[in-house]
Amino acid sequence: MNQTIESLAAIDNKLSQRHIDLDQSGYFIIYVDREAQLICAKHFTNVIDERGLAVDPETGKVIPARGKVERTHTTVYSGRTAKELCVKILEQTQPCPVTRLDHAAYLGREFVRAENALVSGQEYIQD
Template sequence: MENKEDTDNNDTIDVPVIVAYETGDGELDADGYFVIALDTDRMLILAKHYSYRKELLRIIEGPDARSIYLTIIKYKWASTLNHAAYLGQELTKAEIAMKIGFGYVQG
């Protein structure tokens, strides 16, 4: 019987290896932008969705990153993959900061 390490190495022998790179800033999402904040009194993450005219469109709140980004995806409030990936990353950072009692600043 092969051990897991041998199997993993064999899986990568005949596939291309793509080197990841930083592409810089992506295109803006036509559907607007989000400002992520914490409500530590209620232990909630807030995702404030704005138009580019700085009009607040909606606030999505939830106890964890997953519930918020799944809601954003369900209603198609992020129209690009770059924006959805960025939101997932920022919401996760906000969740971790909230759980360990650190401040969070969107980056």
């Protein structure tokens, strides 16, 4: 069966709508720094409440999944490739800021997407 780009994208789009449990160690905002030719990931801490929602550890307020949030990141990680960034975050940082395997897999996928956007000149929007 020959799959088209559209049919593969439809699979991924559907999977992007599934429920995921949040990582108690925090979340990352990923972006491309074209001037420096780097993939960057800002790490933010959070606490997961009894409802499974991420809350700001300082204010106790729920962190919205969409829209602007004024928070200060704990660390900015950067790498020239997706692999370099994964190694920095998942292998060289102690304690590791990622505690869930599904979160690590998600980051790897997003870093590859960001690397492709950096190389191709296309826009990168985090999924």
